[in-house]
Amino acid sequence: MTEPDAPPPATHDLGGALRFRCTPVEPDEAPPDAFGKRVDALRQLLGQKGLMTVDEMRRCIEAIPEAEYHALGYYERWLRAISALMVEKGVLAAEDLGP
């Protein structure tokens, strides 16, 4: 249990979060769609090529502001994270990703 004076947990740290205590788990068994599979493959390839580690990707996912974190889909969060990371590392330029 969290101590009363402890700082609130980070956005992604959902273990035990009370606001979801009455939310049923959506029984969705569908595999990822084409978008998700493509993002997933890119994530693996960038890792294999030594351009990114899982911890770097986590840092970028966990830095997404809370409102967006919950509004974005799972693989949308991943895409945001890995594309931002490639710009941060100078692999791509910011302009490559949009105006």
Added chain:
Amino acid sequence: MAAPPRAESLVLLERFVTALKAKGVVTEAEIETQITRTDRASPEIGARMVARAWTDPAYRALLLSNGSAAAEAEGVSMAGMPPLGVLEDTETLHHLVVCTLCSCYPRAVLGYPPHWYKSAAYRARAVRDPRGVLAEWGTVLPAGMEVRVVDSTADYRWMVLPRRPAGTEGWDAQRLAAIVTRDHLVGVALPRTP
């Protein structure tokens, strides 16, 4: 259902891939190959490992002491993967696996994590109200059975070795594997005879 990606995400993906290709970082062929390879992993691999452990004591010992080696023994490449740990259910102890921080999952032996495993509700509630979560799968544990919830992390992934159900005496590994599903390997449900 998981919501479809928003238009701006589709645009971002297109720009991202185009830029990566232009810089020579990835090719379309590599992306396609990676998707095909990832699609191949499925809970059938984990089910096969469980069935083998139910019928082969030496394999069971290997599975529980070194899950990664046990996966390799089933022909799965674990190179570059975080270690796989396997949690043994007993008459008095049931295991449930969650990744409270995101979605860490033994993908090499279970495939893509399902949407529900990554959902805020599952991540939040698995540790606070595991029996309530299990009930949503229709899983009611006998009174007195302890539930241990284990958090998969980026550095260590977990899978459950459920108990072999009664009524399967004399079954071979292939027949046993057919009754083991992803839900059993995560711990939200228990295998039963059909």
